[in-house]
Amino acid sequence: MHALLTASERNGHTCSAHAMGEGPGDNRCFSHDPHFTITAQGQTVEFRVVQETDRSEHIPTDKELADAKKFSWFRIPRYDYTPSDRLRVDLRGGQLHQGSEWADSSERSLEDQLSEIVHEIGLRGEAAERERLAEVEEARQSHLRWEAAMVEARAQYAEDYRVRQLESQAAAWRRATRLSEYLEVARARAEVLPPGLEKTKAEEWIEWAMGHVAREHPMAQPLRLPGIPEPRAGDLKPFLRDWSQ
Template identity: 25%
Template sequence: MDVVVDGFAYFVTVRQEFPQSTNPERSARLVVEVAHGLTTRSGRWRDRKNRSLEQALGVILAEIEERAMEDANHRANDERKRLERETRWQAVVEEAKELALREQLAAVLGEEAGRWREAALIGEYCNALERRLGALEADGDEQPMGSQRSWLEWARRYARDIDPLRRPPGMPTLREPTPDELRPYLKGWSAHEPKRQAQP
Protein backbone atom coordinates (compact mmCIF):
# COMPACT_ATOMS: atom_id res chain seq x y z
CA MET A 1 0.00 0.00 0.00
CA ASP A 2 1.02 3.65 -0.40
CA VAL A 3 1.16 5.92 2.63
CA VAL A 4 0.94 9.57 1.53
CA VAL A 5 2.38 12.38 3.66
CA ASP A 6 2.38 15.98 2.35
CA GLY A 7 2.04 14.75 -1.22
CA PHE A 8 4.86 12.20 -0.95
CA ALA A 9 3.85 8.57 -1.39
CA TYR A 10 5.77 5.80 0.38
CA PHE A 11 5.28 2.23 -0.70
CA VAL A 12 4.78 0.06 2.40
CA THR A 13 4.61 -3.72 2.29
CA VAL A 14 3.46 -6.03 5.07
CA ARG A 15 4.29 -9.71 4.64
CA GLN A 16 5.01 -12.87 6.53
CA GLU A 17 8.63 -13.17 7.53
CA PHE A 18 8.64 -16.97 7.21
CA PRO A 19 5.75 -17.90 4.91
CA GLN A 20 7.03 -21.45 4.35
CA SER A 21 7.42 -22.26 8.04
CA THR A 22 5.19 -24.94 9.53
CA ASN A 23 5.79 -23.51 13.00
CA PRO A 24 2.66 -21.44 13.75
CA GLU A 25 4.62 -18.97 15.87
CA ARG A 26 7.23 -18.37 13.12
CA SER A 27 4.70 -18.21 10.29
CA ALA A 28 2.70 -15.57 12.21
CA ARG A 29 5.70 -13.20 12.37
CA LEU A 30 5.34 -10.19 10.09
CA VAL A 31 7.74 -7.80 8.40
CA VAL A 32 6.92 -4.21 7.43
CA GLU A 33 9.10 -2.55 4.80
CA VAL A 34 9.11 1.04 3.58
CA ALA A 35 10.76 1.48 0.18
CA HIS A 36 14.12 3.25 0.51
CA GLY A 37 13.53 6.20 -1.87
CA LEU A 38 16.23 8.87 -1.35
CA THR A 39 17.20 7.82 2.18
CA THR A 40 19.92 5.36 3.14
CA ARG A 41 18.29 4.51 6.45
CA SER A 42 16.80 1.10 7.01
CA GLY A 43 13.13 0.76 6.36
CA ARG A 44 12.42 -2.71 7.74
CA TRP A 45 10.74 -3.72 11.03
CA ARG A 46 9.95 -7.24 12.25
CA ASP A 47 7.96 -8.93 14.92
CA ARG A 48 10.29 -9.78 17.79
CA LYS A 49 9.88 -11.67 21.00
CA ASN A 50 10.32 -8.53 23.04
CA ARG A 51 8.33 -6.24 20.67
CA SER A 52 5.51 -6.77 18.24
CA LEU A 53 4.97 -4.79 15.05
CA GLU A 54 1.94 -3.20 16.63
CA GLN A 55 4.23 -1.73 19.29
CA ALA A 56 6.63 -0.44 16.58
CA LEU A 57 3.83 1.23 14.62
CA GLY A 58 4.66 4.67 16.10
CA VAL A 59 8.33 4.25 15.11
CA ILE A 60 7.30 3.21 11.57
CA LEU A 61 4.98 6.20 11.16
CA ALA A 62 7.63 8.56 12.60
CA GLU A 63 10.11 7.18 10.03
CA ILE A 64 7.65 7.87 7.20
CA GLU A 65 7.10 11.41 8.49
CA GLU A 66 10.88 11.94 8.76
CA ARG A 67 11.26 10.80 5.16
CA ALA A 68 8.51 13.19 4.09
CA MET A 69 10.37 16.07 5.79
CA GLU A 70 13.63 15.04 4.06
CA ASP A 71 11.87 14.73 0.70
CA ALA A 72 10.23 18.14 1.17
CA ASN A 73 13.69 19.61 1.88
CA HIS A 74 15.08 17.86 -1.22
CA ARG A 75 12.20 19.21 -3.30
CA ALA A 76 12.70 22.74 -1.92
CA ASN A 77 16.46 22.56 -2.61
CA ASP A 78 15.83 21.22 -6.12
CA GLU A 79 13.36 24.04 -6.79
CA ARG A 80 15.80 26.64 -5.43
CA LYS A 81 18.58 25.23 -7.66
CA ARG A 82 16.21 25.18 -10.65
CA LEU A 83 15.29 28.82 -10.08
CA GLU A 84 18.95 29.82 -9.64
CA ARG A 85 19.88 27.92 -12.82
CA GLU A 86 17.03 29.56 -14.74
CA THR A 87 18.04 33.03 -13.48
CA ARG A 88 21.68 32.44 -14.52
CA TRP A 89 20.52 31.12 -17.92
CA GLN A 90 18.24 34.12 -18.52
CA ALA A 91 21.10 36.51 -17.70
CA VAL A 92 23.43 34.66 -20.09
CA VAL A 93 20.76 34.64 -22.83
CA GLU A 94 20.14 38.39 -22.40
CA GLU A 95 23.86 39.11 -22.62
CA ALA A 96 24.14 36.81 -25.67
CA LYS A 97 21.25 38.66 -27.33
CA GLU A 98 22.95 42.01 -26.76
CA LEU A 99 26.18 40.69 -28.28
CA ALA A 100 24.37 39.08 -31.23
CA LEU A 101 22.46 42.32 -31.87
CA ARG A 102 25.75 44.21 -31.72
CA GLU A 103 27.04 41.84 -34.41
CA GLN A 104 24.01 42.68 -36.56
CA LEU A 105 24.72 46.39 -36.16
CA ALA A 106 28.41 45.88 -36.86
CA ALA A 107 27.57 43.99 -40.06
CA VAL A 108 25.30 46.84 -41.25
CA LEU A 109 27.96 49.39 -40.31
CA GLY A 110 30.60 47.40 -42.17
CA GLU A 111 28.40 47.28 -45.28
CA GLU A 112 27.71 51.03 -45.12
CA ALA A 113 31.39 51.86 -44.56
CA GLY A 114 32.29 49.57 -47.46
CA ARG A 115 29.81 51.32 -49.76
CA TRP A 116 31.03 54.74 -48.56
CA ARG A 117 34.65 53.74 -49.19
CA GLU A 118 33.72 52.39 -52.63
CA ALA A 119 31.81 55.61 -53.46
CA ALA A 120 34.79 57.73 -52.32
CA LEU A 121 37.20 55.62 -54.38
CA ILE A 122 34.99 55.83 -57.46
CA GLY A 123 34.70 59.61 -56.88
CA GLU A 124 38.48 59.88 -56.81
CA TYR A 125 38.68 57.80 -59.98
CA CYS A 126 36.10 60.08 -61.67
CA ASN A 127 38.10 63.16 -60.67
CA ALA A 128 41.27 61.61 -62.09
CA LEU A 129 39.45 60.60 -65.29
CA GLU A 130 38.03 64.11 -65.66
CA ARG A 131 41.51 65.63 -65.20
CA ARG A 132 42.91 63.27 -67.80
CA LEU A 133 40.16 64.08 -70.29
CA GLY A 134 40.74 67.80 -69.63
CA ALA A 135 44.47 67.37 -70.18
CA LEU A 136 43.83 65.63 -73.50
CA GLU A 137 41.58 68.51 -74.60
CA ALA A 138 44.11 71.12 -73.48
CA ASP A 139 46.95 69.45 -75.34
CA GLY A 140 44.84 69.37 -78.46
CA ASP A 141 46.35 66.01 -79.31
CA GLU A 142 43.17 64.07 -78.80
CA GLN A 143 39.56 65.00 -78.29
CA PRO A 144 37.66 62.96 -75.70
CA MET A 145 34.97 60.87 -77.26
CA GLY A 146 31.31 61.07 -76.25
CA SER A 147 31.47 57.57 -74.82
CA GLN A 148 34.28 58.63 -72.46
CA ARG A 149 32.18 61.53 -71.17
CA SER A 150 29.14 59.24 -70.88
CA TRP A 151 31.18 56.74 -68.89
CA LEU A 152 32.35 59.52 -66.56
CA GLU A 153 28.80 60.77 -65.99
CA TRP A 154 27.52 57.23 -65.32
CA ALA A 155 30.36 56.54 -62.88
CA ARG A 156 29.60 59.76 -60.94
CA ARG A 157 25.88 58.88 -60.74
CA TYR A 158 26.75 55.36 -59.56
CA ALA A 159 29.07 56.72 -56.85
CA ARG A 160 26.28 59.05 -55.64
CA ASP A 161 23.75 56.21 -55.66
CA ILE A 162 25.84 53.84 -53.54
CA ASP A 163 27.06 56.52 -51.11
CA PRO A 164 25.17 55.81 -47.82
CA LEU A 165 25.85 59.38 -46.63
CA ARG A 166 23.83 60.90 -49.48
CA ARG A 167 20.75 60.12 -47.37
CA PRO A 168 22.22 59.68 -43.87
CA PRO A 169 21.10 56.34 -42.45
CA GLY A 170 19.32 55.90 -39.13
CA MET A 171 19.42 53.09 -36.62
CA PRO A 172 18.85 49.80 -38.49
CA THR A 173 15.84 47.62 -37.70
CA LEU A 174 17.10 44.61 -35.81
CA ARG A 175 15.65 41.11 -35.86
CA GLU A 176 15.55 38.57 -33.05
CA PRO A 177 18.84 36.63 -33.09
CA THR A 178 18.63 32.96 -34.06
CA PRO A 179 19.86 30.21 -31.70
CA ASP A 180 22.90 29.77 -33.98
CA GLU A 181 23.71 33.46 -33.63
CA LEU A 182 23.40 33.25 -29.84
CA ARG A 183 25.45 30.06 -29.44
CA PRO A 184 28.94 31.67 -29.52
CA TYR A 185 27.99 33.90 -26.58
CA LEU A 186 26.08 31.43 -24.36
CA LYS A 187 29.12 30.16 -22.43
CA GLY A 188 28.07 26.54 -22.81
CA TRP A 189 24.35 27.04 -22.10
CA SER A 190 21.55 25.87 -24.39
CA ALA A 191 19.78 28.52 -26.45
CA HIS A 192 16.44 26.81 -25.81
CA GLU A 193 16.32 25.87 -22.11
CA PRO A 194 18.26 26.42 -18.87
CA LYS A 195 20.62 23.50 -19.39
CA ARG A 196 24.30 23.20 -20.11
CA GLN A 197 25.19 21.90 -23.57
CA ALA A 198 27.40 18.85 -23.88
CA GLN A 199 30.89 19.99 -24.86
CA PRO A 200 32.14 18.46 -28.13
Template identity: 35%
Template structure:
Protein backbone atom coordinates (compact mmCIF):
# COMPACT_ATOMS: atom_id res chain seq x y z
CA UNK A 1 0.00 0.00 0.00
CA UNK A 2 1.25 3.45 -0.82
CA UNK A 3 1.75 6.10 1.85
CA UNK A 4 -0.18 8.78 -0.05
CA UNK A 5 -3.56 6.96 0.16
CA UNK A 6 -6.30 8.64 2.18
CA UNK A 7 -8.04 6.94 5.09
CA UNK A 8 -11.15 6.56 2.95
CA UNK A 9 -9.20 4.82 0.20
CA UNK A 10 -7.55 2.53 2.76
CA UNK A 11 -10.98 1.63 4.17
CA UNK A 12 -12.22 0.74 0.69
CA UNK A 13 -9.21 -1.52 0.11
CA UNK A 14 -10.03 -3.73 3.11
CA UNK A 15 -11.28 -7.14 2.19
CA UNK A 16 -13.54 -9.58 3.93
CA UNK A 17 -12.66 -13.24 4.59
CA UNK A 18 -15.07 -14.36 1.88
CA UNK A 19 -13.86 -11.81 -0.63
CA UNK A 20 -11.28 -13.05 -3.11
CA UNK A 21 -10.91 -10.04 -5.38
CA UNK A 22 -10.32 -6.57 -3.92
CA UNK A 23 -12.90 -3.90 -4.76
CA UNK A 24 -11.55 -1.37 -7.20
CA UNK A 25 -13.38 1.81 -8.08
CA UNK A 26 -12.25 3.89 -10.97
CA UNK A 27 -13.72 7.06 -12.28
CA UNK A 28 -13.01 7.60 -15.90
CA UNK A 29 -13.79 10.97 -17.40
CA UNK A 30 -16.16 10.68 -20.33
CA UNK A 31 -15.34 14.08 -21.73
CA UNK A 32 -19.01 15.07 -21.49
CA UNK A 33 -20.05 18.07 -19.42
CA UNK A 34 -23.14 18.03 -17.26
CA UNK A 35 -24.81 21.02 -15.62
CA UNK A 36 -27.47 20.34 -13.01
CA UNK A 37 -29.41 22.95 -11.02
CA UNK A 38 -30.37 22.24 -7.44
CA UNK A 39 -33.64 20.36 -7.18
CA UNK A 40 -36.54 21.72 -5.21
CA UNK A 41 -40.20 20.78 -5.27
CA UNK A 42 -40.90 24.46 -5.91
CA UNK A 43 -39.50 23.94 -9.40
CA UNK A 44 -41.12 20.60 -10.17
CA UNK A 45 -41.91 20.21 -13.83
CA UNK A 46 -39.07 22.52 -14.82
CA UNK A 47 -35.90 21.42 -16.51
CA UNK A 48 -32.90 21.16 -14.22
CA UNK A 49 -30.27 19.09 -16.08
CA UNK A 50 -28.30 19.76 -19.26
CA UNK A 51 -25.46 17.67 -20.66
CA UNK A 52 -23.36 17.17 -23.75
CA UNK A 53 -25.11 14.94 -26.29
CA UNK A 54 -24.22 13.56 -29.67
CA UNK A 55 -26.32 16.22 -31.41
CA UNK A 56 -25.27 19.23 -29.29
CA UNK A 57 -22.80 20.35 -26.66
CA UNK A 58 -23.53 21.99 -23.34
CA UNK A 59 -22.13 25.24 -24.69
CA UNK A 60 -24.90 25.22 -27.33
CA UNK A 61 -27.50 25.00 -24.55
CA UNK A 62 -26.16 27.81 -22.32
CA UNK A 63 -28.91 30.11 -23.60
CA UNK A 64 -31.51 27.61 -22.40
CA UNK A 65 -29.74 27.33 -19.04
CA UNK A 66 -29.67 31.11 -18.59
CA UNK A 67 -33.33 31.36 -19.63
CA UNK A 68 -34.21 28.73 -16.99
CA UNK A 69 -32.21 30.62 -14.36
CA UNK A 70 -34.01 33.86 -15.26
CA UNK A 71 -37.34 32.02 -15.10
CA UNK A 72 -36.52 30.69 -11.65
CA UNK A 73 -35.48 34.14 -10.44
CA UNK A 74 -38.74 35.60 -11.76
CA UNK A 75 -40.71 32.72 -10.20
CA UNK A 76 -39.00 33.30 -6.83
CA UNK A 77 -39.65 37.05 -7.04
CA UNK A 78 -43.34 36.52 -7.83
CA UNK A 79 -43.64 34.14 -4.88
CA UNK A 80 -41.87 36.63 -2.59
CA UNK A 81 -44.25 39.41 -3.66
CA UNK A 82 -47.26 37.11 -3.19
CA UNK A 83 -46.03 36.18 0.32
CA UNK A 84 -45.57 39.86 1.21
CA UNK A 85 -49.05 40.70 -0.09
CA UNK A 86 -50.53 37.79 1.84
CA UNK A 87 -48.70 38.90 4.97
CA UNK A 88 -49.93 42.50 4.53
CA UNK A 89 -53.50 41.28 3.99
CA UNK A 90 -53.25 39.07 7.04
CA UNK A 91 -51.90 42.02 9.07
CA UNK A 92 -54.84 44.19 7.97
CA UNK A 93 -57.33 41.45 8.82
CA UNK A 94 -55.71 40.99 12.23
CA UNK A 95 -55.79 44.73 12.94
CA UNK A 96 -59.48 44.84 11.98
CA UNK A 97 -60.17 41.79 14.20
CA UNK A 98 -58.26 43.42 17.07
CA UNK A 99 -60.20 46.68 16.70
CA UNK A 100 -63.47 44.73 16.67
CA UNK A 101 -62.32 42.72 19.71
CA UNK A 102 -61.53 45.95 21.55
CA UNK A 103 -65.04 47.27 20.78
CA UNK A 104 -66.51 43.99 22.05
CA UNK A 105 -64.31 44.23 25.18
CA UNK A 106 -65.57 47.78 25.87
CA UNK A 107 -69.18 46.70 25.22
CA UNK A 108 -68.77 43.75 27.57
CA UNK A 109 -67.30 46.04 30.25
CA UNK A 110 -70.19 48.47 29.89
CA UNK A 111 -72.76 45.67 30.13
CA UNK A 112 -71.11 44.34 33.29
CA UNK A 113 -70.92 47.84 34.83
CA UNK A 114 -74.57 48.53 33.95
CA UNK A 115 -75.62 45.22 35.46
CA UNK A 116 -73.67 45.97 38.66
CA UNK A 117 -75.17 49.48 38.88
CA UNK A 118 -78.70 48.12 38.36
CA UNK A 119 -78.15 45.48 41.02
CA UNK A 120 -76.85 48.12 43.45
CA UNK A 121 -79.79 50.44 42.65
CA UNK A 122 -82.29 47.59 43.07
CA UNK A 123 -80.67 46.60 46.36
CA UNK A 124 -80.76 50.22 47.58
CA UNK A 125 -84.46 50.50 46.63
CA UNK A 126 -85.26 47.26 48.43
CA UNK A 127 -83.41 48.43 51.55
CA UNK A 128 -85.35 51.72 51.52
CA UNK A 129 -88.64 49.85 51.10
CA UNK A 130 -87.73 47.51 53.92
CA UNK A 131 -86.67 50.43 56.14
CA UNK A 132 -90.01 52.16 55.48
CA UNK A 133 -91.86 48.95 56.31
CA UNK A 134 -89.85 48.54 59.53
CA UNK A 135 -90.57 52.16 60.47
CA UNK A 136 -94.29 51.72 59.80
CA UNK A 137 -94.36 48.67 62.05
CA UNK A 138 -92.67 50.44 64.97
CA UNK A 139 -94.55 51.13 68.17
CA UNK A 140 -95.13 54.75 69.24
CA UNK A 141 -92.04 54.70 71.46
CA UNK A 142 -89.43 52.58 69.56
CA UNK A 143 -86.18 51.51 71.16
CA UNK A 144 -83.17 53.61 70.22
CA UNK A 145 -81.33 50.56 68.82
CA UNK A 146 -84.16 49.94 66.34
CA UNK A 147 -84.19 53.59 65.24
CA UNK A 148 -80.42 53.47 64.88
CA UNK A 149 -80.69 50.22 62.84
CA UNK A 150 -83.23 51.79 60.45
CA UNK A 151 -81.08 54.93 60.14
CA UNK A 152 -78.00 52.84 59.35
CA UNK A 153 -79.93 50.84 56.72
CA UNK A 154 -81.02 54.05 54.96
CA UNK A 155 -77.46 55.43 55.03
CA UNK A 156 -76.16 52.17 53.60
CA UNK A 157 -78.79 52.32 50.83
CA UNK A 158 -77.64 55.86 50.01
CA UNK A 159 -73.99 54.70 49.90
CA UNK A 160 -74.62 51.86 47.44
CA UNK A 161 -77.16 53.72 45.26
CA UNK A 162 -75.33 54.61 42.02
CA UNK A 163 -77.90 57.29 41.19
CA UNK A 164 -77.15 59.23 44.39
CA UNK A 165 -73.39 58.85 43.90
CA UNK A 166 -73.67 60.61 40.55
CA UNK A 167 -74.43 58.94 37.25
CA UNK A 168 -71.28 58.44 35.18
CA UNK A 169 -70.15 55.93 32.60
CA UNK A 170 -67.77 53.21 33.73
CA UNK A 171 -64.04 53.67 33.33
CA UNK A 172 -62.84 50.88 31.10
CA UNK A 173 -59.04 50.70 30.83
CA UNK A 174 -57.17 49.85 27.65
CA UNK A 175 -57.24 46.05 27.50
CA UNK A 176 -54.11 43.94 27.66
CA UNK A 177 -53.62 41.38 24.89
CA UNK A 178 -54.64 38.45 27.09
CA UNK A 179 -57.90 40.28 27.98
CA UNK A 180 -58.79 40.52 24.28
CA UNK A 181 -58.34 36.80 23.67
CA UNK A 182 -62.01 35.85 24.34
CA UNK A 183 -63.11 38.48 21.80
CA UNK A 184 -60.63 37.74 18.96
CA UNK A 185 -62.72 35.00 17.29
CA UNK A 186 -59.90 32.66 16.38
CA UNK A 187 -57.12 35.23 15.97
CA UNK A 188 -54.23 35.48 18.39
CA UNK A 189 -54.31 38.69 20.44
CA UNK A 190 -50.52 38.90 20.12
CA UNK A 191 -50.30 39.28 16.34
CA UNK A 192 -51.37 37.75 13.05
CA UNK A 193 -48.79 34.99 13.36
CA UNK A 194 -49.46 34.39 17.05
CA UNK A 195 -46.34 36.11 18.31
Protein backbone atom coordinates (compact mmCIF):
# COMPACT_ATOMS: atom_id res chain seq x y z
CA MET A 1 0.00 0.00 0.00
CA HIS A 2 2.90 2.33 0.68
CA ALA A 3 4.23 1.64 -2.81
CA LEU A 4 0.77 2.33 -4.26
CA LEU A 5 0.41 5.64 -2.44
CA THR A 6 3.97 6.70 -3.28
CA ALA A 7 3.47 5.96 -6.97
CA SER A 8 0.16 7.83 -6.96
CA GLU A 9 1.68 10.91 -5.36
CA ARG A 10 4.55 10.76 -7.82
CA ASN A 11 1.94 10.96 -10.59
CA GLY A 12 0.54 14.16 -9.07
CA HIS A 13 -2.38 12.61 -7.19
CA THR A 14 -3.28 13.34 -3.57
CA CYS A 15 -3.82 10.67 -0.92
CA SER A 16 -5.79 10.73 2.31
CA ALA A 17 -6.14 8.15 5.06
CA HIS A 18 -9.48 7.41 6.75
CA ALA A 19 -10.40 6.04 10.14
CA MET A 20 -11.91 2.58 9.80
CA GLY A 21 -14.37 1.03 12.19
CA GLU A 22 -14.81 -2.69 12.49
CA GLY A 23 -16.53 -4.39 9.62
CA PRO A 24 -16.82 -7.72 7.87
CA GLY A 25 -13.48 -9.14 6.91
CA ASP A 26 -14.51 -10.13 3.38
CA ASN A 27 -17.25 -7.74 2.40
CA ARG A 28 -17.36 -6.93 -1.31
CA CYS A 29 -19.73 -4.02 -0.71
CA PHE A 30 -18.52 -0.62 0.41
CA SER A 31 -20.81 -0.56 3.40
CA HIS A 32 -18.03 0.94 5.52
CA ASP A 33 -15.71 3.88 5.17
CA PRO A 34 -12.70 3.38 2.89
CA HIS A 35 -9.25 2.83 4.34
CA PHE A 36 -7.87 5.63 2.17
CA THR A 37 -8.68 7.70 -0.88
CA ILE A 38 -6.64 8.85 -3.86
CA THR A 39 -7.77 11.90 -5.80
CA ALA A 40 -6.66 12.13 -9.44
CA GLN A 41 -7.57 15.28 -11.39
CA GLY A 42 -10.52 15.95 -9.14
CA GLN A 43 -11.79 12.37 -9.14
CA THR A 44 -11.73 10.71 -5.73
CA VAL A 45 -11.24 6.93 -5.71
CA GLU A 46 -11.97 5.07 -2.49
CA PHE A 47 -9.92 2.05 -1.44
CA ARG A 48 -10.57 -0.80 0.92
CA VAL A 49 -7.99 -3.45 1.70
CA VAL A 50 -9.65 -6.75 2.58
CA GLN A 51 -8.27 -9.99 3.87
CA GLU A 52 -9.89 -12.75 1.87
CA THR A 53 -11.17 -15.96 3.37
CA ASP A 54 -11.05 -19.61 2.40
CA ARG A 55 -14.21 -21.68 2.30
CA SER A 56 -14.33 -25.34 3.26
CA GLU A 57 -17.05 -27.91 3.83
CA HIS A 58 -18.37 -27.74 7.38
CA ILE A 59 -18.22 -30.93 9.42
CA PRO A 60 -21.13 -30.88 11.88
CA THR A 61 -20.30 -31.32 15.52
CA ASP A 62 -22.23 -33.63 17.82
CA LYS A 63 -23.81 -30.60 19.49
CA GLU A 64 -24.93 -29.16 16.15
CA LEU A 65 -26.47 -32.49 15.17
CA ALA A 66 -28.29 -32.68 18.50
CA ASP A 67 -29.49 -29.06 18.23
CA ALA A 68 -30.74 -29.67 14.68
CA LYS A 69 -32.89 -32.57 15.96
CA LYS A 70 -34.07 -30.59 18.96
CA PHE A 71 -34.87 -27.23 17.36
CA SER A 72 -36.70 -26.87 14.06
CA TRP A 73 -35.25 -23.41 13.47
CA PHE A 74 -31.62 -24.52 13.91
CA ARG A 75 -29.58 -24.74 10.73
CA ILE A 76 -26.17 -26.35 10.42
CA PRO A 77 -23.87 -24.19 8.27
CA ARG A 78 -22.69 -25.72 5.03
CA TYR A 79 -19.29 -24.07 4.99
CA ASP A 80 -16.57 -22.83 7.28
CA TYR A 81 -14.70 -19.60 6.50
CA THR A 82 -11.17 -19.03 7.67
CA PRO A 83 -8.86 -16.04 7.06
CA SER A 84 -6.37 -16.57 4.27
CA ASP A 85 -2.97 -15.02 3.56
CA ARG A 86 -4.40 -13.25 0.51
CA LEU A 87 -5.37 -9.59 0.27
CA ARG A 88 -7.76 -7.83 -2.05
CA VAL A 89 -7.96 -4.14 -2.93
CA ASP A 90 -11.42 -2.80 -3.81
CA LEU A 91 -11.88 0.50 -5.64
CA ARG A 92 -14.96 2.67 -5.86
CA GLY A 93 -15.48 6.04 -7.50
CA GLY A 94 -15.14 7.38 -11.02
CA GLN A 95 -15.51 5.65 -14.36
CA LEU A 96 -14.41 2.03 -14.38
CA HIS A 97 -11.87 1.10 -17.07
CA GLN A 98 -9.83 -2.03 -16.42
CA GLY A 99 -11.29 -3.24 -13.15
CA SER A 100 -12.52 -2.38 -9.67
CA GLU A 101 -10.71 -5.01 -7.60
CA TRP A 102 -7.31 -6.66 -7.55
CA ALA A 103 -6.36 -9.62 -5.38
CA ASP A 104 -3.63 -12.13 -4.68
CA SER A 105 -3.99 -15.24 -6.77
CA SER A 106 -2.01 -18.38 -7.49
CA GLU A 107 -0.85 -16.79 -10.78
CA ARG A 108 -0.01 -13.28 -9.61
CA SER A 109 0.58 -11.58 -6.32
CA LEU A 110 -1.10 -8.32 -5.41
CA GLU A 111 2.31 -6.59 -5.44
CA ASP A 112 2.73 -7.51 -9.11
CA GLN A 113 -0.59 -5.82 -9.91
CA LEU A 114 0.09 -2.47 -8.26
CA SER A 115 1.06 -0.83 -11.56
CA GLU A 116 -2.36 -1.79 -12.97
CA ILE A 117 -4.06 -0.16 -10.00
CA VAL A 118 -2.01 3.00 -10.45
CA HIS A 119 -2.89 3.00 -14.14
CA GLU A 120 -6.59 2.57 -13.32
CA ILE A 121 -6.44 5.57 -10.99
CA GLY A 122 -4.89 7.64 -13.77
CA LEU A 123 -7.54 6.53 -16.26
CA ARG A 124 -10.33 7.45 -13.89
CA GLY A 125 -8.73 10.83 -13.27
CA GLU A 126 -8.36 11.46 -17.01
CA ALA A 127 -11.99 10.47 -17.58
CA ALA A 128 -13.09 12.84 -14.83
CA GLU A 129 -11.03 15.65 -16.36
CA ARG A 130 -12.53 15.00 -19.79
CA GLU A 131 -15.99 15.06 -18.27
CA ARG A 132 -15.20 18.28 -16.42
CA LEU A 133 -13.87 19.93 -19.59
CA ALA A 134 -16.92 18.70 -21.51
CA GLU A 135 -19.18 20.23 -18.86
CA VAL A 136 -17.25 23.49 -19.04
CA GLU A 137 -17.56 23.52 -22.83
CA GLU A 138 -21.23 22.65 -22.67
CA ALA A 139 -21.77 25.49 -20.18
CA ARG A 140 -19.89 27.86 -22.51
CA GLN A 141 -21.90 26.76 -25.52
CA SER A 142 -25.11 27.04 -23.51
CA HIS A 143 -24.15 30.56 -22.48
CA LEU A 144 -23.47 31.48 -26.11
CA ARG A 145 -26.83 30.04 -27.15
CA TRP A 146 -28.48 32.00 -24.34
CA GLU A 147 -26.83 35.23 -25.44
CA ALA A 148 -27.90 34.61 -29.05
CA ALA A 149 -31.44 33.83 -27.88
CA MET A 150 -31.50 37.06 -25.87
CA VAL A 151 -30.37 39.10 -28.90
CA GLU A 152 -33.06 37.47 -31.02
CA ALA A 153 -35.67 37.94 -28.28
CA ARG A 154 -34.84 41.64 -27.97
CA ALA A 155 -35.15 42.05 -31.73
CA GLN A 156 -38.52 40.30 -31.73
CA TYR A 157 -39.62 42.31 -28.70
CA ALA A 158 -38.75 45.55 -30.53
CA GLU A 159 -40.59 44.42 -33.66
CA ASP A 160 -43.63 43.42 -31.63
CA TYR A 161 -43.58 46.78 -29.82
CA ARG A 162 -43.50 48.69 -33.13
CA VAL A 163 -46.36 46.60 -34.51
CA ARG A 164 -48.45 47.31 -31.42
CA GLN A 165 -47.66 51.01 -31.69
CA LEU A 166 -48.67 50.95 -35.36
CA GLU A 167 -51.94 49.22 -34.54
CA SER A 168 -52.54 51.68 -31.72
CA GLN A 169 -51.97 54.64 -34.05
CA ALA A 170 -54.28 53.13 -36.68
CA ALA A 171 -56.98 52.64 -34.04
CA ALA A 172 -56.46 56.24 -32.87
CA TRP A 173 -56.75 57.44 -36.49
CA ARG A 174 -60.01 55.57 -36.99
CA ARG A 175 -61.37 57.03 -33.76
CA ALA A 176 -60.27 60.56 -34.65
CA THR A 177 -61.75 60.20 -38.16
CA ARG A 178 -65.04 59.00 -36.73
CA LEU A 179 -65.14 61.88 -34.24
CA SER A 180 -64.25 64.40 -36.96
CA GLU A 181 -67.12 63.13 -39.09
CA TYR A 182 -69.46 63.44 -36.15
CA LEU A 183 -68.30 67.00 -35.40
CA GLU A 184 -68.87 68.06 -39.02
CA VAL A 185 -72.48 66.96 -38.67
CA ALA A 186 -72.73 68.61 -35.25
CA ARG A 187 -71.33 71.89 -36.56
CA ALA A 188 -73.78 71.86 -39.45
CA ARG A 189 -76.57 71.34 -36.93
CA ALA A 190 -75.32 74.19 -34.72
CA GLU A 191 -75.16 76.62 -37.68
CA VAL A 192 -78.91 76.39 -38.27
CA LEU A 193 -79.79 77.01 -34.64
CA PRO A 194 -81.32 80.43 -33.90
CA PRO A 195 -79.13 82.87 -32.01
CA GLY A 196 -79.34 82.30 -28.31
CA LEU A 197 -78.10 80.30 -25.34
CA GLU A 198 -78.53 76.88 -26.98
CA LYS A 199 -76.48 77.85 -30.02
CA THR A 200 -73.76 79.44 -27.87
CA LYS A 201 -73.41 76.31 -25.75
CA ALA A 202 -73.37 74.07 -28.81
CA GLU A 203 -70.64 76.14 -30.45
CA GLU A 204 -68.56 76.06 -27.24
CA TRP A 205 -68.84 72.29 -27.07
CA ILE A 206 -68.00 71.81 -30.75
CA GLU A 207 -64.99 74.14 -30.49
CA TRP A 208 -63.55 72.20 -27.54
CA ALA A 209 -64.28 68.86 -29.19
CA MET A 210 -62.60 69.87 -32.46
CA GLY A 211 -59.54 71.09 -30.53
CA HIS A 212 -59.40 67.82 -28.63
CA VAL A 213 -59.61 65.76 -31.83
CA ALA A 214 -56.92 67.92 -33.46
CA ARG A 215 -54.59 67.49 -30.50
CA GLU A 216 -55.11 63.72 -30.28
CA HIS A 217 -55.14 62.99 -34.01
CA PRO A 218 -52.15 60.72 -34.85
CA MET A 219 -51.53 62.69 -38.03
CA ALA A 220 -50.78 65.70 -35.85
CA GLN A 221 -47.85 63.79 -34.31
CA PRO A 222 -44.44 63.34 -35.98
CA LEU A 223 -44.22 60.14 -38.04
CA ARG A 224 -41.16 58.23 -36.92
CA LEU A 225 -40.05 54.91 -35.50
CA PRO A 226 -41.09 54.75 -31.86
CA GLY A 227 -38.38 54.44 -29.22
CA ILE A 228 -38.16 50.95 -27.76
CA PRO A 229 -38.47 50.92 -23.95
CA GLU A 230 -36.12 48.73 -21.96
CA PRO A 231 -37.90 45.40 -21.45
CA ARG A 232 -39.12 44.69 -17.95
CA ALA A 233 -38.98 41.37 -16.16
CA GLY A 234 -41.01 38.90 -18.18
CA ASP A 235 -41.29 41.04 -21.34
CA LEU A 236 -38.80 38.87 -23.23
CA LYS A 237 -40.21 35.54 -22.03
CA PRO A 238 -42.71 35.12 -24.92
CA PHE A 239 -39.83 35.43 -27.40
CA LEU A 240 -37.37 33.05 -25.71
CA ARG A 241 -39.22 29.87 -26.70
CA ASP A 242 -37.43 26.86 -25.13
CA TRP A 243 -35.38 29.14 -22.84
CA SER A 244 -38.51 30.37 -21.09
CA GLN A 245 -39.36 26.95 -19.64
